Amino acid sequence: MNCLIVDDQEIFRTVLKRLLDLDTTLTLVGECADAFEAHQQIMSQQIDLIFLDIKMPGMSGIELAKILGDQHPLIIFTTSVNGYAAEAFELNVVDFLLKPISAARLLKAIEKAKEIIKSKGLTLNDQINEFAFIRDSNVVRRLKIKDIQYFEATGDYVKISMVDREYSIHSSLKNIEQKLPQDTFLRVHRSFIINVSKIDTVEGKTLVINKHLISVSDAYRADLNKKMQFL
Structure with a gap:
């Protein structure tokens, strides 16, 4: 799967990249510090899975998901705020991960994304x-x-x-x-x-x-x- 990391904290992007190295089936095609840059990346290339922070300056991850609409790539929300879980799952996201994220929890979410990819279509x-x-x-x-x-x-x-x-x-x-x-x-x-x-x-x-x-x-x-x- 082609993956994109979207988070305004550089340190978290670095940690997440290291965690993603644990799964060799993933291809990291980019990282973005805000939702506006992420939107441009999503529109310009094939992206299957987004690791998307919720609280970001300018535009939140939830707002980006709504703009992308029904045909958005698979989304795993990553956030330090628990209060957004209900709203996030209404957007049919794969998973909702609270920071700090353990390797085991991340890999479990990725497996869920893989199952969805496998089940797509007929x-x-x-x-x-x-x-x-x-x-x-x-x-x-x-x-x-x-x-x-x-x-x-x-x-x-x-x-x-x-x-x-x-x-x-x-x-x-x-x-x-x-x-x-x-x-x-x-x-x-x-x-x-x-x-x-x-x-x-x-x-x-x-x-x-x-x-x-x-x-x-x-x-x-x-x-x-x-x-x-x-x-």
């Missing part, structure tokens, strides 16, 4: 696109592609609606869209990808799949019309 059967594999908690499940009704983005997660049940995986809709067979699935909204064969009705800016109402954006309407085969 893996398709590349030969016939008949099945998809997802990680559901600690279980890898095989899903039939034809039984998937739609995907819905919900924060840092994507809900997979099947004919008989639902699953939730830690991923982005964009990541999933790149893996799906284009002849079957179509993006119809910034929050929805649908299985075209599951459409029951379309009226105006709304389509119905198995009694579920799904919004259709104007930007995707032309693509939807092309996919549907009118008699």
